[in-house]
Amino acid sequence: MQVSVLLQTKGTDVVTVRPEATVAEVAIVLAEHRIGAVVVTGGGGSIDGVLSERDIVRALARPDDGLLAATASSLMTSEVVTCQPDTTVEELMSTMTERRIRHMPVVVDGSLVGLVSIGDVVKHHIATLETETRAMHDYIAHPY
Template sequence: MRITDVIRRKGAEVVTVRPDHTVSELLTLLAEHRIGALVVSRDGASVDGIVSERDVVRTLHTHGAAVLDMPVSDLMTAEVTTCGPDDDVEHLMRLMTDQRVRHIPVVVDGSLHGIVSIGDVVKHRIDELQVERDQLVGYINQ
């Protein structure tokens, strides 16, 4: 299966945050959309970075409450691992495991096309296994 199949099921909407927004604004977006990471983008199409709840917690540990007024650019990961819609889901699972990341933006011709989380991948895999199970049960019951 391809990343495009995952995106088709979950939708291509991506919530982004500008690098100059504060961490407080970031936290509002994370809570509002009930998500764990945001793509950092100046224009909503480029991928300038990615920032997650983990980034906030780690910075909170070292800077305390002052983190809330810091710009997102101070916390974000600037070197972002991305994938394309034609990439294989198994490859993406391995990439997420090897790099210990839970969110990977999907990029097409340099533009943000979607984002895939580990939860999306797990759900997709469970759905695949259910279809295989149903086919096997149907075959056995023939």
């Protein structure tokens, strides 16, 4: 199965913020949308970075009184690992696990077309296992 199937299920809407958004503004966006990360973009579909709750929490541990006024671009992860719609879910899981990534933007020709989270991958994996379990149960219960 490919990432495009995950996007068909969850949708392609991606919550984004501008690089100059303050951390306070980003925190509000995260809370309002009940999400763990936003894509930072200056527009045009290109990705400048990803800013997650973890990035903000790690910054809180540093002695800095001005954190809430800091910009998204000052805390974001700028070396963003992306995937494409034709990436397999197995490749996605492997990359997310190896790189310890929880949110991966999906791009086509350098433009953002979606965002996949580890939660989306786990949800898909559980649904697959449930389907296989049901099929095995039906086969055992009604072999003919």
